[in-house]
Amino acid sequence: MTSPVRRKLEQLVAQSPIVDEQIPDKWSAFREIELIDFPLTFSFRHSFGKVSRFFIELENKRLMGTCCPCCDSIWMPPRVICPEDRKVTNWIELPGHGTLEAFSRSAYSLGSDSGTESLVLGYIKLRGARTAMLQQLRNVSDGDNLAIGMPLKVRWADGQVDHPMELFWFEPDL
Numbered sequence: 689m690t691s692p693v694r695r696k697l698e699q700l701v702a703q704s705p706i707v708d709e710q711i712p713d714k715w716s717a718f719r720e721i722e723l724i725d726f727p728l729t730f731s732f733r734h735s736f737g738k739v740s741r742f743f744i745e746l747e748n749k750r751l752m753g754t755c756c757p758c759c760d761s762i763w764m765p766p767r768v769i770c771p772e773d774r775k776v777t778n779w780i781e782l783p784g785h786g787t788l789e790a791f792s793r794s795a796y797s798l799g800s801d802s803g804t805e806s807l808v809l810g811y812i813k814l815r816g817a818r819t820a821m822l823q824q825l826r827n828v829s830d831g832d833n834l835a836i837g838m839p840l841k842v843r844w845a846d847g848q849v850d851h852p853m854e855l856f857w858f859e860p861d862l
């Protein structure tokens with residue numbers, strides 16, 4: 689029979705997980721389940737705010753961190769205020785070379801490729817930076833050849849991407 693509800697997928701009765709028949713099922717009147725298709729689509733308009741220059745300069749193949757005028761700490765990802773001195777920082781370009789601080793493999797991505805590709809993420813400390821940045825690692829054969837402390841270099845995307853963070857990734861610097 690066709691349901692008057694277009695998005696209704698299924699109607700079923702959930703089984704009680706209690707196997708002992710001596711114990712009454714207090715939820716017996718509530719085990720009828722309706723399943724509906726409920727697509728959710730969200731679109732956000734997001735501002736990168738004060739750290740926007742980091743994302744803008746990625747289009748120019750430049751990695752921009754920030755430097756504290758007081759303690760000379762270089763923050764990457766950029767911080768607009770030094771957490772040590774509460775001073776407003778200055779932009780500074782960092783080299784596209786660094787070392788691997790930590791990494792993780794994921795069977796699925798969260799990116800704009802529909803989540804079908806496996807993903808290797810790493811924390812990379814760029815040369816001169818005090819902090820490490822999270823970014824995708826590629827050409828690492830599912831992460832089998834990764835080791836903490838190994839040298840990495842930045843690679844830049846050639847074509848158009850959906851998100852600024854897809855403009856670059858890191859690979860082993862052999």
Ligand SMILES: [Zn+2]
Pocket residue numbers: 756757758759760761770771772773774775
């Ligand atoms: Zn500082």
